[in-house]
Amino acid sequence: MSTAASAPPVCVLGLGLIGGSVLRAAVATGRSAWGYNRSPQVVGAAVADGFDASTDLTAALTRAADTDALVVVAVPMPAVDTVLAAVAEHAPHVALTDVVSVKKEVAAVVTAHGLSARFVGGHPMAGTAESGWSAGTAELFRDAVWVVTVDDGTDPGVWQQVADLALDCGSVVVPAESGEHDAAVARISHLPHVLAEALALSGAAGGDLALGLAAGSFRDGTRVAATAPALVDAMCEGNATALLATLDETLEVLRIARDQLADGSTRDLTRAGHKARRRYEQRERRPITGIAPGDEGWIERLRDAGRRGQVWTR
Amino acid sequence: MSTAASAPPVCVLGLGLIGGSVLRAAVATGRSAWGYNRSPQVVGAAVADGFDASTDLTAALTRAADTDALVVVAVPMPAVDTVLAAVAEHAPHVALTDVVSVKKEVAAVVTAHGLSARFVGGHPMAGTAESGWSAGTAELFRDAVWVVTVDDGTDPGVWQQVADLALDCGSVVVPAESGEHDAAVARISHLPHVLAEALALSGAAGGDLALGLAAGSFRDGTRVAATAPALVDAMCEGNATALLATLDETLEVLRIARDQLADGSTRDLTRAGHKARRRYEQRERRPITGIAPGDEGWIERLRDAGRRGQVWTR
Numbered sequence: 001m002s003t004a005a006s007a008p009p010v011c012v013l014g015l016g017l018i019g020g021s022v023l024r025a026a027v028a029t030g031r032s033a034w035g036y037n038r039s040p041q042v043v044g045a046a047v048a049d050g051f052d053a054s055t056d057l058t059a060a061l062t063r064a065a066d067t068d069a070l071v072v073v074a075v076p077m078p079a080v081d082t083v084l085a086a087v088a089e090h091a092p093h094v095a096l097t098d099v100v101s102v103k104k105e106v107a108a109v110v111t112a113h114g115l116s117a118r119f120v121g122g123h124p125m126a127g128t129a130e131s132g133w134s135a136g137t138a139e140l141f142r143d144a145v146w147v148v149t150v151d152d153g154t155d156p157g158v159w160q161q162v163a164d165l166a167l168d169c170g171s172v173v174v175p176a177e178s179g180e181h182d183a184a185v186a187r188i189s190h191l192p193h194v195l196a197e198a199l200a201l202s203g204a205a206g207g208d209l210a211l212g213l214a215a216g217s218f219r220d221g222t223r224v225a226a227t228a229p230a231l232v233d234a235m236c237e238g239n240a241t242a243l244l245a246t247l248d249e250t251l252e253v254l255r256i257a258r259d260q261l262a263d264g265s266t267r268d269l270t271r272a273g274h275k276a277r278r279r280y281e282q283r284e285r286r287p288i289t290g291i292a293p294g295d296e297g298w299i300e301r302l303r304d305a306g307r308r309g310q311v312w313t314r
Numbered sequence: 315m316s317t318a319a320s321a322p323p324v325c326v327l328g329l330g331l332i333g334g335s336v337l338r339a340a341v342a343t344g345r346s347a348w349g350y351n352r353s354p355q356v357v358g359a360a361v362a363d364g365f366d367a368s369t370d371l372t373a374a375l376t377r378a379a380d381t382d383a384l385v386v387v388a389v390p391m392p393a394v395d396t397v398l399a400a401v402a403e404h405a406p407h408v409a410l411t412d413v414v415s416v417k418k419e420v421a422a423v424v425t426a427h428g429l430s431a432r433f434v435g436g437h438p439m440a441g442t443a444e445s446g447w448s449a450g451t452a453e454l455f456r457d458a459v460w461v462v463t464v465d466d467g468t469d470p471g472v473w474q475q476v477a478d479l480a481l482d483c484g485s486v487v488v489p490a491e492s493g494e495h496d497a498a499v500a501r502i503s504h505l506p507h508v509l510a511e512a513l514a515l516s517g518a519a520g521g522d523l524a525l526g527l528a529a530g531s532f533r534d535g536t537r538v539a540a541t542a543p544a545l546v547d548a549m550c551e552g553n554a555t556a557l558l559a560t561l562d563e564t565l566e567v568l569r570i571a572r573d574q575l576a577d578g579s580t581r582d583l584t585r586a587g588h589k590a591r592r593r594y595e596q597r598e599r600r601p602i603t604g605i606a607p608g609d610e611g612w613i614e615r616l617r618d619a620g621r622r623g624q625v626w627t628r
Contacts, residue, residue, distance in 0.1 A: 125527055125529045126529075127529075144529075145526060145527055145529075147527065174523070174526055174527065176523060180523060181527075183520065183524075184520050184523050184524035184527050185524075185527060187516045187517050187519070187520040187524045188517050188520065188524050188525070188527055188528040188529070188531075188532040189527075189528075189529070189531055189532065191513060191516055192513060192531035192532050192534075192535040193531060193584075194568070194571060194580070194583065195509045195512070195513055195535060195568075196531070196535060196587065196591075197571075197583050197584055197586070197587025197588070197590075198509070198564050198567045198568055198571070198583070198587065199505060199506060199509055199564070200587045200588075200590035200591040200594065201564075201567055201586055201587055201590045202501045202502075202505055202560055202563060202564050202567075203501050203502050203590065203594060204589075204590035204593050204594065205501070205563065206497065206498050206501040206502065206560075207621060207623075208597065208621065208622050208623030209488070209490060209494060209498050209620055209621045209622075209623065210497075210498035210499075210501045210502050211502070211593065211594050211597045211623065212459060212488055212597055212599070212620075212623040212625070213439055213459055213461065213488065213495075213498050213499060213502055213503075214502040214503075214594060215439050215440075215441075215458075215459075215502070215503070216538075217502075217503055217506035217507060217510070217537075217538045218502040218503065218506050218594070219594075220506075220534040220535070220537050220538070221506040221509060221510060221534070221535055221537075221538070222587075222590075222591050222594065223531075223534050223535075224530075224531045224534070224535070225587045225588055225590065225591035226588065226591050226592070226595070227588070228588075229581070229584035229585050229587075229588045230584075232580065232584045232588075233579070233580050233581055233584055236575065236580040236584075237575070237578060237579060237580055240575055240576070240578065243575060244572065244575055244576055246516055246520075247568070247571075247572050247575070248572065249516060249519065250512050250513070250515075250516050250568075251565065251568055251569065251572065253512045253515055253516075254508070254512055254561070254564075254565055254568070255565065257508060257511075257512070257561075258558065258561050258562065258565065261550065261551070261554055261557060261558055261561070262554070262558055264551060264554065265547070265551060266508070266546065266547050266550040266551055267543070267547055269508065269511050269512070270507075270511055270543035270544075270546045270547055270550075271543050272511070272515055273510065273511025273512065273514045273515055273536075273539045273543075274511070274514075274539055274540065274541070274542075274543045274546075275518075276511075276514035276515045276517065276518035276536075276539065277510075277514040277536050277539035277540050278540070279518050279525065280514065280517060280518065280525050280528060280532070280533075280536065281540070283522065283525045283526055285526070306523055306526075307521060307522065307523045308522050308523075309521075309522030309523065309525065309526040311526070
């Protein structure tokens, strides 16, 4: 368990919305923490706000290696490869995590750089409509869910460090295997974007008459279609395999509903959909108890707990 | 133009959320108004709240015929036939409108009862998660859109009366042909429900892990799946032809997106969906000017204005 000030330092690579918020939250709990960003403007803003930030990646990583810091990769997916090459060169033995959404994709790049031994993936389920350093806050992760991966061979000491950082940031931790995480977020994060785009298109195809009649169901159902297209592309394309699987499943659900509607009934769809929404509304975050990282079978037991919707807390 | 107290009386048949709110709003603007409901409990509640209500349909309609009132059909679709049979018997020449969603379906029953000469359909785009008399308020329609149909042969005097009632209730009026109304609401009201049910099913199929990770996009995208299934069935099944057309169109959009995702890109979908959502966000309610009901070509001109997203106001 982390007691913040005695916990390892934190080196955050990338100071956008998520990375910038991790840096703020780590500092807020009394940890030693510093950040890197390639943009002098971003670093200048962070320094002006009183944070320890630099455009010198080598220096940031050398310091991490010297102090046995936890390194948090928080750059956009296209930059992960470059950043991990620098980690492999300057800090190859540090405890390493990331906050970059799709977990199998990141894990593959980590493995390609020979960094998998002390890597544990992460994904805080938090965000805002804004992006960039200025949009971040130390409170972004408060009461959010933060996935920490439990893949085969996970180092229990690093897992504990990553979970501690998530808890220090105010989140609860859901343990999940990387592939199961990616399948889950395809369902609850990426598919919603695809359906929102399709719904927006249907409304617009009805012209100004249809858009003028649109009320709450259309407004809420299309809300995330307002997200910048490039961000949605990055999420969906990065998780293409899992998203294709859930999209095919949903196409089949809609095809069956279509045929039943042609026969005059939407009864099966609405009963099942209502029940599913109720299950979502009634979900609970029960705490995980009686498992410590490193215990016999801890990886499979944490995965099972995560599958049951349980969370790792203090 | 209505000046409320001098406007025709209003007889509301059905005192649920919508009918009960019409009765309250009509009274609030100084009109003479009374209501009918078949349930003594509902009528008792309306009377206790100070309104003129009765379980005697014949008496309510005889009074409407005697005072040349505007009769508003506000019962659920399955009860429309019975109520219109009573109108045909006791008040066959009154000005008649309805607030029952799908417009071609209601118009067909009206025609079957020989009441089409003085009928103009209506659809206030307002509601709450609650239902019944107790959920109604005089303010329910404030700033809402209220569709008033402009079908071939529409009586301009009745159209003006129905539009005046909508304006008295605080709404703006969108003129639309019945079939075009039904196609539009399939896109912006019924399809959102179908997609929300399907999205909820995809989340629940991912089990407690997926539901535990669900955040804003899933919450908003499934919100209307919490609607009582029977209400969704009534909406969707009553507008099956138009909903099938838009659902088929959306299935094709999703199939194309699926194949492009399999090829590695969601770019076309996200660009188009984002543009569609922006068009929705930027829609404006420009007022209709220079057309009076009964003018040469007024029906086609009002339809055109509605298609452009224009609204009839005072």
